[in-house]
Amino acid sequence: MKLIKYLAVFLLVIAISAFCFALGWGFGYKGYFGWIRSKDYASLPKPSLAETGAEKRILSVLHDIHSPGQADPLLGRFLRILVEAVNAKNVVEIGTSNGYSALWISLGLRATGGKLITHEIMPDRAATARSNFERAGVEDIVTVVVGDAHQTITAVEGPIDILFIDAEKSGYFDYLNKLLPKVRPGGLILADSANKPSLFPDFIKAITTDQNLETIGLEMRSIGISLSLKKR
């Protein structure tokens, strides 16, 4: 009788885990790849400190356009660090919106002398982003391409140092297939919302099973991103 009870509990736990996994909830998604969580550091209140007037100008626009629920400043700071760490010269972003993450990337590109090409389907968002880039003084660093990125990225030139995918989730797999060959060995691919794998299972499968990629997941507050290194 006791054995049947234990068996029933065991089966229930398996069933709940499978359910969560299928929906991309809770602990289910963590089975895809290792996750690094920055819970403690995430709560550090210290903002980015500007050293130069140019940095101050970008940070002040970032402060001005940020709204809660939008991209997290922690992700922005992380992007900026990566840009400088890999000395990125050619960064590609899919999904510009108002240019928030692009401004963080351009903070790093100021130091490396690199450029960002960011793709946006909505003309009004692209126009807002352009005006934010002008206010921030980075219009010579960032180019906004307006249109459906599935088409516009075919004109992207490699080698890409960093690819940041942050547009509609159903398109992630296609973006990866089209741009991975143009990412240089040693280059990085980041994808937003990777903590919700049920939105793009084919993409998650690709970045976790391709032997040329080394992938981890990073969780920062409510943000979950994947970070893949193209090894060769």
Ligand SMILES: C[S@@+](CC[C@H](N)C(=O)[O-])C[C@H]1O[C@@H](n2cnc3c(N)ncnc32)[C@H](O)[C@@H]1O
């Ligand atoms: C989450 S927002 C991007 C946020 C931005 N990366 C940031 O962190 O500030 C996603 C953007 O992708 C755009 N988008 C959606 N589908 C697209 C497509 N097929 N081509 C280009 N942009 C697309 C949307 O219009 C939206 O502005």
